[in-house]
Amino acid sequence: MTPSTGYALEIVNLKKAFGGLPVTQDVTLSIRPGERRLIIGPNGAGKTTLFNQITGDMRPNSGQIRLFGTDVTQFTPYKRAHFGLSRTYQIITLFAQDTLEHNVTLGLLGLRPSRWQMWRPLSYYGDLTSEARRTLDSVGLLHLAAHPVSDIAYGEKRRVELAMALAQKPRVLLLDEPLAGLSNTERFAIKSLIAAIPRETAVIMIEHDMDTALDLAETVTLLNYGRVIVDGERDKVIADKRTREVYLGT
Incomplete structure (x- = not known):
């Protein structure tokens, strides 16, 4: 397959199942260099599982992941990092005594x-x-x-x-709930740091603090049961009735 150009990250028909139950179903996304993308969805929608597949911590059953036009689907997390991919985790993973x-x-x-x-x-x-x-x-x-x-x-x-x-110095940065558990003051500090990330880095964020996250996002993807329900410009996605039904509860 000839590598595509123009996108920092491309996900094509990604599928993953556990015990016969699908957790990502035909997920297809394209992220531009420097884009600010927010991934939303109810608990269990497959958001962190999607991140784990992008980074190589988990292998999909089928589909393709491309970083800057190169198919990295079979690459290790270490090798993907050399293509400029980095992430944070929902649960803090630091060496506490160091x-x-x-x-x-x-x-x-x-x-x-x-x-x-x-x-x-x-x-x-x-x-x-x-x-x-x-x-x-x-x-x-x-x-x-x-x-x-x-x-x-x-x-x-x-x-x-x-x-x-x-x-x-990532070119694609994945942030998995970076504001979780923070006070209002701490949340403001982290938001300011994210907003200051250079524009050559694409930032893809999972976050439940919608008010803060939407201030940072240009595009939004809504996942539910491992499927992309709505995807596009921020205001259009938030105004979509499917977003209100699935995630906002109205």
């Missing part, structure tokens, strides 16, 4: 072409340490760089996860 600086540096080590030597201290990778500190500064956490993750607040942990993803 420092913020080391967490971000470890994330950067995963992108190095050479194998990481575990016996070497992280200080050996001085360039990565400097990049980790620069990224922590960009999310307002440089003053906590030497603190263990276990010592910081939940909202700050969310910012560390975002820093880890941004440090990889």
